[in-house]
Amino acid sequence: MSSKKNWPLWEVFIRSKAGLNHRHSGSLHAADADMALEMARDVYTRRNEGVSIWVVESNNIHASDPDAKDALFDPANDKIYRHPTFYELPDEVKHM
Amino acid sequence: MILVIAIALWAVEIYIRNHTRELMSEKDLEKIFQDKVDNEVKIEPKDWMPDAYRKTLVRQISQHAHSEVVGMLPEANWITRAPSLTRKVALLAKIQDEAGHGLYLYSACETLGVERDETIEDLHSGKAKYSSIFNYPTLTWADIGAIGWLVDGAAIMNQVPLCRCSFGPYSRAMIRVCKEESFHQRQGYSIMLKMAQGTAEQKRMAQDAINRWWWPALMMFGPNDSDSEHSAQSMKWKIKRFSNDELRQRFLDMTVPQCHLLGCEVPDPDLKFNEETGHWEMGEIDWDEFWNVVKGNGKCNRERLRARKGAYDNGEWVREAALAYAEKKRKRKAAAAA
Ligand SMILES: [Fe+2]
Ligand SMILES: [Fe+2]
Numbered sequence: 181m182s183s184k185k186n187w188p189l190w191e192v193f194i195r196s197k198a199g200l201n202h203r204h205s206g207s208l209h210a211a212d213a214d215m216a217l218e219m220a221r222d223v224y225t226r227r228n229e230g231v232s233i234w235v236v237e238s239n240n241i242h243a244s245d246p247d248a249k250d251a252l253f254d255p256a257n258d259k260i261y262r263h264p265t266f267y268e269l270p271d272e273v274k275h276m
Numbered sequence: 277m278i279l280v281i282a283i284a285l286w287a288v289e290i291y292i293r294n295h296t297r298e299l300m301s302e303k304d305l306e307k308i309f310q311d312k313v314d315n316e317v318k319i320e321p322k323d324w325m326p327d328a329y330r331k332t333l334v335r336q337i338s339q340h341a342h343s344e345v346v347g348m349l350p351e352a353n354w355i356t357r358a359p360s361l362t363r364k365v366a367l368l369a370k371i372q373d374e375a376g377h378g379l380y381l382y383s384a385c386e387t388l389g390v391e392r393d394e395t396i397e398d399l400h401s402g403k404a405k406y407s408s409i410f411n412y413p414t415l416t417w418a419d420i421g422a423i424g425w426l427v428d429g430a431a432i433m434n435q436v437p438l439c440r441c442s443f444g445p446y447s448r449a450m451i452r453v454c455k456e457e458s459f460h461q462r463q464g465y466s467i468m469l470k471m472a473q474g475t476a477e478q479k480r481m482a483q484d485a486i487n488r489w490w491w492p493a494l495m496m497f498g499p500n501d502s503d504s505e506h507s508a509q510s511m512k513w514k515i516k517r518f519s520n521d522e523l524r525q526r527f528l529d530m531t532v533p534q535c536h537l538l539g540c541e542v543p544d545p546d547l548k549f550n551e552e553t554g555h556w557e558m559g560e561i562d563w564d565e566f567w568n569v570v571k572g573n574g575k576c577n578r579e580r581l582r583a584r585k586g587a588y589d590n591g592e593w594v595r596e597a598a599l600a601y602a603e604k605k606r607k608r609k610a611a612a613a614a
Contacts, residue, residue: 185596185599186391186392186393187595187598187599189386206380206383206448206449206452207383207386208379208383209392211595211598211599211601211602212598212601212602212605212606215598215602222372222376223376223379223380226369226372226373226376226456227456243322245322246320246322246323247324
């Protein structure tokens, strides 16, 4: 057999209806972006699940390291003053 | 001085946090993993997981994917011979869904670090199995009804609990699959209804299809709990939620009345309803037949593998041409931009 070269992997993002974000739906293999879009339509939107599709080649996605999760998100952990409930106000204050 | 010490301590703390995986023993990691599983926190592909967990998932998900794909073959046999245009488009849509299910599952499997081609090679070499049910032939149109009703019905029973599987990508794929499955079962039962209410000959065909598919469908839940190798560990890892026999019992309780509603007979002379427990009780499954088909000696094992390999090998030039064309388009675009 000839040298095996696989179609690259693509991540598929679908906007399910106008006004919503594109959301990750899954992945697929395709030779190029055009083909990835057509295949994403057939694989992920057979029942009108989308009004718009994005495809991104998987190796273009950079992800945070799950092991470094604690250190990465630590700065937000002790900042309760960022939340409205931190501020106690008298009951008489309305509409706030 | 104090400031220097504080900074040093802080640096150490950051280092530890960033290198937790290397600094922790296998046992600690395993405990964190099992705690997550116990607390219903999903495991994602890049999270630490025991090797055996990864291997079990690769085996199970890839065999599940193969089953979806091989499962298209017995039904494809009837696309050109469907009795009406409506039945034909419905069957086509169902089979297309199964191709999609295969793709969702292959993708889920790939997140565990295996190449799709490797899993497909394992199928072709016979190393990986697929559901034995697809090694039975589809002899009449009523078989298409029986498959949708019984085979997809049993698959749904197995797949619904998998939506809560501890491995995120598998669970997400199953949620998508389950949403699509109920149409499969309903279109199958609707074919059975039509046949069962038809002429004497059609009714006979419906009963004949039930006779041939009933027992293989019950075998789809796997060996009895007492003989099931992987069950206990899979339960602990929450890959599996219910035992083979529990799921088989639920399927039986649901399906027997559906069969009676068709006016057809369940091909099990020992079948009886237990008034006390409220459950149907079935006769003994012929496990020799089950293992014989698993080992490759069913009616269609060879034909199914030949069809899959043929499709793959004959598609090779298409895959290559598509890559070459993509490369040509890319170069043309680059030249135009320059
Ligand atoms: Fe399926
Ligand atoms: Fe199905």
